Amino acid sequence: MYRSLKLMHVVGFAMFLGSILAHIVTGRAQAGAADPSFVLYARETICLATRTLTVPGLILVIGSGLGMVWLTRGELLRQRWLKLHIALAAAIAATTVAIVVAVANLTFAARALSRGGGLEAFVVPEAVERYAGAVNILMILLVAGIGLLRPRLQARRVARVAE
Incomplete structure (x- = not known):
C-alpha cells in the first residue's frame, strides 16, 4: 500500500x-496577442489545465502524502x-489557491x-x-529537492553507521 x-x-x-x-507556455503565447479572441482562447486553455491537472495533481500529492504518514x-x-x-507543501498549496x-x-477578464x-x-x-507563480516554482524546486535528495542522503548515513 505504501x-x-x-x-x-x-x-x-x-x-x-x-x-x-x-500555464507558462500558453501564457507566453498569449502575452503579445492583439486579438481578444486568441487571448480568451489562451486564458480558457490555462483555466482548463488548472482544472484538469493543477488541482487534481495537488489533491493527489496531498492525499497520498497524508496517506503515507497515516x-x-x-x-x-x-x-x-x-x-x-x-x-x-502547505505553503505551495496556499500559493496555488491564490494562483x-x-x-x-483572468479568464473572466478575457471574456470581458x-x-x-x-x-x-x-x-x-x-x-x-x-509573482505568486514565481514564488511557487521556487518552493516546488526546493520541496522536490528535499523530497528526492534527503531520503537518499539519510539512507547513506544509516548504511555508514551500520558498517
Whole structure:
C-alpha cells in the first residue's frame, strides 16, 4: 500500500508540474496577442489545465502524502527533513489557491475583453499570477529537492553507521 501511495505521490507531482509548464507556455503565447479572441482562447486553455491537472495533481500529492504518514502511524513525522517538506507543501498549496483564483479572474477578464471590455481587469490578477507563480516554482524546486535528495542522503548515513 505504501508503494502505491508513493507512486500516486509521484504521479500527482508530475500532473502538478505539467500544469505549470502548460500555464507558462500558453501564457507566453498569449502575452503579445492583439486579438481578444486568441487571448480568451489562451486564458480558457490555462483555466482548463488548472482544472484538469493543477488541482487534481495537488489533491493527489496531498492525499497520498497524508496517506503515507497515516500508514506509518506518524513515524515519518519524526524526520526533520519531512517536517520541512510538509511545511513547504502547505505553503505551495496556499500559493496555488491564490494562483487558481487569479487564473479564474483572468479568464473572466478575457471574456470581458472579447466583448469589448478594457484591459484594466487584467492588472491585479496578472500580477498575482506572475509573482505568486514565481514564488511557487521556487518552493516546488526546493520541496522536490528535499523530497528526492534527503531520503537518499539519510539512507547513506544509516548504511555508514551500520558498517
